[in-house]
Amino acid sequence: MNRFTSITVGIGEFLYLLWRTLKSIKHFPSSSEKFLFQVFDMGNRTLPVAALIALSIGSVLALQTGIQLSGYGIEDKIGGIVGISLCTELAPVMAAILMAGRVGSSITAEISSMKVYEEISALETMNIDPVRFLVLPRFLACLVTLPFLVIYMDLIGWLGGSLVSSMNQTISVSFSSFYNDLSQVVKISDISVGIIKSVFFAIVISISSCSIGLLASGGPREIGNSVTKSVVASFIAILVLDYFLTRLLILVGLL
Amino acid sequence: MKKFRLLKVDEVTKGFNGKTVLERISCEFFNNEVHVILGKSGTGKSVLLKMIIGLIKPDLGKISIDDQDLFENAKENDLILSYIFQSSALLNSLTVIDNVTIFLDEHNVGSKQERVTKAYGILSDLGIQDAANKMPSELSGGMRKRVAIARSLIISPDILLYDEPTAELDPINTKIISQIIDKLRDTNTITQVVVTHDIAFAYSIADKISILEDGKIILTGDKDAIKNSKNALLEPI
Numbered sequence: 001m002n003r004f005t006s007i008t009v010g011i012g013e014f015l016y017l018l019w020r021t022l023k024s025i026k027h028f029p030s031s032s033e034k035f036l037f038q039v040f041d042m043g044n045r046t047l048p049v050a051a052l053i054a055l056s057i058g059s060v061l062a063l064q065t066g067i068q069l070s071g072y073g074i075e076d077k078i079g080g081i082v083g084i085s086l087c088t089e090l091a092p093v094m095a096a097i098l099m100a101g102r103v104g105s106s107i108t109a110e111i112s113s114m115k116v117y118e119e120i121s122a123l124e125t126m127n128i129d130p131v132r133f134l135v136l137p138r139f140l141a142c143l144v145t146l147p148f149l150v151i152y153m154d155l156i157g158w159l160g161g162s163l164v165s166s167m168n169q170t171i172s173v174s175f176s177s178f179y180n181d182l183s184q185v186v187k188i189s190d191i192s193v194g195i196i197k198s199v200f201f202a203i204v205i206s207i208s209s210c211s212i213g214l215l216a217s218g219g220p221r222e223i224g225n226s227v228t229k230s231v232v233a234s235f236i237a238i239l240v241l242d243y244f245l246t247r248l249l250i251l252v253g254l255l
Numbered sequence: 256m257k258k259f260r261l262l263k264v265d266e267v268t269k270g271f272n273g274k275t276v277l278e279r280i281s282c283e284f285f286n287n288e289v290h291v292i293l294g295k296s297g298t299g300k301s302v303l304l305k306m307i308i309g310l311i312k313p314d315l316g317k318i319s320i321d322d323q324d325l326f327e328n329a330k331e332n333d334l335i336l337s338y339i340f341q342s343s344a345l346l347n348s349l350t351v352i353d354n355v356t357i358f359l360d361e362h363n364v365g366s367k368q369e370r371v372t373k374a375y376g377i378l379s380d381l382g383i384q385d386a387a388n389k390m391p392s393e394l395s396g397g398m399r400k401r402v403a404i405a406r407s408l409i410i411s412p413d414i415l416l417y418d419e420p421t422a423e424l425d426p427i428n429t430k431i432i433s434q435i436i437d438k439l440r441d442t443n444t445i446t447q448v449v450v451t452h453d454i455a456f457a458y459s460i461a462d463k464i465s466i467l468e469d470g471k472i473i474l475t476g477d478k479d480a481i482k483n484s485k486n487a488l489l490e491p492i
Contacts, residue, residue, distance in 0.1 A: 030363070114346070122344035125308050125337065126358045126410070133361065 010211075010233070017131070017211045018203065021139050024132040031137045038141030045102045046095075046149055053094055054086075054153035058160030061085060066164070066171035075171050079178040080185025082161035087186060088255065091153040092194040093242055096201035099146055100234035104209035107138055108230035111213025112223045120214070135210045142206035146198040154194065158182060189254050196254070197245050204237045259286055259320050259334060262307070262414060262446065267316030269302055276302050278470045279316070284414070284448055289440055291457040292450040294467035300450035301341065303467070304416045307448070308338040334414065337407035341419040343399040345391040345406070351378070352387040355405045377405045381435060397428030404435060415439070417449040421456050429456055436460045458482065 028035070062082050069075045111134060114120050120130050158179075165173040212230040216222045249255045262284040269277045276299040284290045294300050305311040307318055309326055318325045320334060345354050355374040359365060365373075378384040381401045391399060400420060407415055417436075421429040433456060439445050440462075451457055457464055464481040466474040474484065 030361070110348070117347075118340050118342050118344040119346050121310055122338075122340060122346070124310060126361070128357070128361045 013211050013215060014207055017135065017214070018207045020131045021135050021207065021210075024129065024136050025140075027132045027136065028140065031132065031140075034133075034137035035140050038137045039145055042099070042103050042141055042145040043149075045106070046098055046145070047152065049102065050095060050098055050149055050153050051156050053098060054091065054156035055160040057090055057094060058082060058086060058157030059164045061090070061157075062161035062164040062171070063168060066168060066173065070170050070172075075165075075173055076177055077181060078161070078165050078171065078173050079181030079183075082165075082178075083158055083182035083186040084190055086157040086161075087150075087154045087191050087194045089194075089242075089246075091150045091157060092197040092201065093238065095146060095149045095153050095198060096205065096238045097235065099142065099149065099201070100205045100209075100231060100238065103142065104205045104234050105227050105231050107206070107209040108213040108227050109223060111210055112216035112226040113220075115214060115216045116218065116220060116222060130214065135207075135214075138210060139203075139206040142202040143199065146202040146205075147195045150194045150198045151191070154191065193249055193254050196249065197242065200241055200245055201238055204241060205234050208233050208237060258444070259413065261285055261321055262325070262448075263317075263319050263322075264303070264307065265317045265319065267303075267306060267313045267318065269299070269306060269311065269313050276470055280467075280470070280472055281316075282465050282472055282475065284446055285463075286446055287440070287444050288462040289436060289447045289449065289460050290463045290465065291461040292448065292465050292467055293454065293457045294450070294452060296452055298467045299470050300452075300467055301418050304338065304418050304448065304450055307414075308336055308416055310338075335410055335412045336414045336416065337410055337412035338416045339400070339403045339407055339418060339420060341422050343391075343396075343403040345399055345402055347391050349391075350387070351383070351389050351391065351394070351402050354391065354402060355409055357406065358410050374405070374409060377408050378402075381405055382431075395428075397424050397431060400424065400428070400432060401435070404432075408439075412445060414446045414448065417447065417451075419451055420449060421451060421453055429453070432456075433459045 062078055065081050066075055066078045069078055069081075111120075114134070120134075123130050123133055162175050162178040165171045165178050166175050209230045212226050212233065216226045246255065264280055264282045267277060267280045268275065280303060282292075292300050292303065302311060306313050307325075345351075346357065349357065352371065352374055353360075355378065356370040359370040359373070364370065375384055375387065378387055381404060383398055383401050383405070386394060386398055386402070391402070394402065420432050420436075424432065436447055436449070437460060439447060449457075449460065458478060461478045463475070463477050465472050466481070474481065476484070
């Protein structure tokens with residue numbers, strides 16, 4: 001199978017699994033316990049690292065931009081710039097990358113291992129739909145967790161930006177000035193842009209991770225290959241989707 | 256439990272990547288018998304079982320219960336088939352008790368307490384009740400196999416399919432498995448189909464034996480007939 005064919009087949013498998021997952025949503029009540037476990041697990045895996053990334057990005061963004069702005073005497077505009085950059089672009093993309101790396105990879109590893117060691121075949125022989133049992137809770141958990149992760153990263157990133165802006169001698173913008181400008185520039189629609197993006201990213205990460213896991217075949221080596229494939233596919237999909245989503249959101253006037 | 260007379264594999268052919276694994280296989284499994292399919296590794300024994308349980312579709316031929324297609328008439332048949340994988344295929348993220356109750360849990364059969372009580376009863380019958388709260392990774396191969404049997408028995412199957420149940424087991428565990436199969440024959444109306452390459456094990460449990468060689472059934476008969484057959488093809492197995 002050449003690369004073009006395998007990408008086409010991969011997209012087909014992705015869409016088919018998405019369709020089956022959406023169809024199985026009616027069984028959500030029976031999966032609610034597994035869903036809650038997944039939400040807890042995803043939060044547990046991502047929150048500490050997300051805080052570190054957001055704090056770092058917010059700080060560096062404030063430092064680099066603030067010094068440039070102070071050269072023109074407009075350093076008081078730093079709050080708006082950091083605020084809007086984080087909530088419309090940096091937080092959703094970084095949260096999605098983190099989710100794909102930390103959570104997507106573990107989803108693929110778990111499901112591909114279950115496939116290789118015939119656990120999924122065992123479920124099928126018991127008339128238990130693997131999509132309902134494995135994919136649905138992970139899909140919904142990702143869909144709920146990622147938007148919250150984006151808001152969490154927004155807040156911590158802003159905090160990082162404000163700390164650097166107030167403590168750096170060259171920038172020297174107080175907390176109140178930073179948040180005053182941020183509140184004037186950043187609108188609810190800007191925050192919702194990040195959340196809308198994160199919903200699409202969550203769909204891509206959860207379904208592609210599960211789909212690649214379910215397609216694993218062969219021996220244990222395939223588990224490692226599947227994880228690599230899943231992370232690479234998610235990263236590429238996030239970056240490509242980000243561009244088109246941004247264009248779409250500009251088109252509908254949200255940006 | 257529904258009674259049936261005959262599970263029939265009729266002229267079934269299956270191949271993978273252009274290579275025929277099973278060629279026009281026919282065999283019959285009668286109610287409440289232990290039927291062993293004996294053959295060397297790679298002769299298509301597991302493929303045959305996986306076709307009976309419906310994990311693999313045959314390229315040609317039909318699998319039927321009392322002349323009704325097993326899968327087209329699955330609802331009318333109302334028969335419960337269960338499969339014990341060679342690897343046991345326990346869900347490694349669940350405890351033993353959760354593995355055993357998984358079918359009942361996912362299909363909402365009875366209350367949680369009833370499911371657990373039933374599972375403990377079966378685990379106790381198989382002598383592994385102490386392992387109920389362990390994870391599969393903490394179990395020996397023989398115990399994993401018995402948990403897999405418990406997981407199958409909890410759904411009260413009409414037909415139980417075993418894929419190499421003694422593979423990688425020591426003689427003591429092999430004996431335990433053969434005792435379980437004997438006990439099930441004596442106390443339940445379960446048809447048991449066992450594929451194995453272990454001749455001694457086959458003789459110890461079988462009512463009937465079919466010998467599979469190069470994708471074809473070359474000999475079928477009751478245990479004594481097979482034992483007494485002077486067929487040279489039996490020797491290399």
